[in-house]
Amino acid sequence: MSQTILRQFRISFTDKDCNEYYINSPEDFLSEKALLRREKYNIPITNQDLPVCNSYLDSISNIGAKLYVTSKWFNSAVFGIESDSILSLVKELSFVDTVVYVAPHRKNEKGSRANVENVQTNPFLEDTIRSFYGDFYDETIFLNAHHLHKNNYWGRNILISVMDAGFQNVDSIDVFKRLFTENSLKFTKDFVKDSVQIFEASGHGTSVLSQIVGYKPGYFTASAPFSEILLLRTEDANTEYIVEEENWIAGIEFADSAGADISVASLGYSRYDDSLQTHPYSAFDGKTIRISIAADIAFSKGMVVIESAGNYGNKPWKYIAAPSDAFNIISVGASHKDSVIAAFSSRGYTYDNRIKPNIVTIGASVSVINTNGKAVNSNGTSFAAPMIAGYTACLLEAFPEATPTQIKMALEMSSNKYFSPDSIYGYGIPNFNKSLEILKDIIEERVAIESEITIYPNPFDSILSISIKEGYNEKITVKLYNSSGIEYFSKSINRNSVIENITVDQLGNLPPGFYTIKIIFGKDCVIKKLIKL
Structure with a gap:
């Protein structure tokens, strides 16, 4: 018997007018944890949070679509449609705005990405700290992250959403045992919806997850083994079509509704099997590609969003993959253990010249657990982002009131190239012990948050204006550094008025490029990035 072929289309709707849910009753469509997160950050519930109208979905399903x-967030849905006649009927519906082809039929046979290559297994190490972390020792020390655990921060009560192609054998591997015995696995959901079960599909997500919750002291102790987890399958490992971005969007929306604190995905999109769907470099501006827009929406809902930068660095397409071009997410590149960038790690900048990747960590010959439960070495930015997510969960445990902006700021400011970022390393390798200290300063308001100061224009030509909120009447020092950390300008000003702006001129002769401005006033300090035209 032949299988029905269903082409896939993204259908956008004109409105949410017939919605059975109401903004003033958000408990009907958002979890308690999601509502608490919004309350903590003072984030309003809007029409964007309302689900798609069920009556619209039912009407299209009744025509014969799946x-x-x-x-x-985008008020849309992906349907499988068998024939042109059904497609025509869908297009005629009054509530349908646009219809866009996103993929051919789904394949229902089992399949997965290749298992993580077993490059080598590491010997058991005898030193106390080494033996505790086991095969994940180098990765932990590289980021100075053992200080988080030393201070008893393990990611407790932090919900991490992990999106991937599958999590093969996670339900039977020793290092994941705690997920099940401690009820730390809160939910699993499959957005690919073929015949493959989430614990049978690709082993890629197994290795990704191991860097977060792998826990077998003496063998493999990962970054946040006591955190809570959502496992979401959004990637079809057999093919690459733009529909997978729709799965990713559906996944992060689910994570938002479930109240996830952190979303991490070692998935990125730029090249597709259908070349007509491939994104041009000009689209990587943070506001064109749907998945990148969705990543920033998730950030605006109070989630820390962490993404692998991509593995295109040594290919003709060398740039980051979406959604790494999003404005507010943390894009993670890969280095070797000697801090040298991995050749495959995708490069920035974004099309609009923003710093990407944001940070890097070990992603070449990096330790992971494979589908056989063995610690092996593998390669990819896929195995750099998850450890950053795990240690970020530890930061959030330490400072649960920290906002996503403050978390991102602390990671970047702690990195070794913060004053000389580039398109290869971004801000460099973070130091999580330093991140902890910086975050403490931010929370205690000894470092001013960005909203307290305005610097304009940016990009600038020859003059900068600085406006500081009322209440700062002390001596102010302004310093300007180039991308190599060389100080180009320094000026101290006695500011007695709360009204006048500070003008920094005579900058016309500076070479074009990226600059860092540091403004010191009293015990406070603001550091921002600028572009000189």
């Missing part, structure tokens, strides 16, 4: 995923 529903796959929905997006409340």
Whole structure:
């Protein structure tokens, strides 16, 4: 018997007018944890949070289409449609705005990405700290992250959403045992919806997850073994079509509704099997590609969003993959253990000249657990982002009131190239012990947050204006550094008025490029990035 072929289309709707949910009753469509996160950060519930109208979905299904995923943020859904006649009927519906082809039929046979290559297994190490972390010792020490655990921060009560192609054998591997015995696995959901079960599909997510919750002291102790987890399958490992971005969007919306504190995905998109769907470099401006827009929406809802930068660095397409071009997410590149960038690690900048990747960590010959439960070495930015997510969970445990902006700031400011960022390392390798100290300063307001100061224009030509909020009447020092950390300008000003702005002129002769401005006033300090035209 032949299988029905269903081409996939993204259908956008005109409105949410027939919605059965109401903004003033958010408990009907958002979890308690999601509502608490919004309350903590003073984030309003809006029409964007309302689900897609069920009556619209039912009407299209009744015509003969098959529903796959929905997006409340974009007010759209992906349907499988068998024939042109059904497609024509869908297009005629009054509530349908646009219809876009996103993929051919789904394949229902089992399949997965290749298992993580077993390059070598590491010997058991006898030193106390070494023996505790086991095969994950180098990765932990590289980021100075053992200080988080030393201070008893393990990611407790922090919910991490992990999106991937599958999590093969996670339910039977020793290092994941705690997930099940401690009820730390809060939910699993499959957005690919083929015949493969989430614990049978690709082993890629198994290795990704191991860097977060792997826990077998003496063998493999990962970054946040006591955190809580959502496992979401959004990637079809057999093919690459733009529909996978729709799955990713549906996944992060689910994570938002579930109240996830952190979303991490070792998935990125730029090149597709259908070349017509491939994104041009000009689209990587943070506001064109849907998945990148969705990443920033998730950030605006109070989530820390962490993404692998991509593995295109040594290919003709060398740039980051979406959604790494999003404005507010943390894009993670890969280095070797000697801090030299991995050749495959995708490069920045974004099309609009923003720093990407944001940070880097070990992603070449990096330790992971494979589907056989063995510690092996593998390669990829896929195995750099998860450890950053785990240690970020430890930071959030230490400072649960910290906002995503403050977390991102602390990671970047702690990195070794913060004053000389580039398109290869971004801000460099973070130091999580230093991040902890910086975050403490931020929370205690000894370092001013960005909203307290305005610097304009940016980009600038020859003159900068600085406006500081009322209450700062002390001596102010302004310093300007180039991308190599060389000080180009320094000026101290006695500011007695709360009204006048500070003008920094005579900058016309500076070479074009990236600059860092540091403004010191009293015990406070603001550091921002600028572009000289």
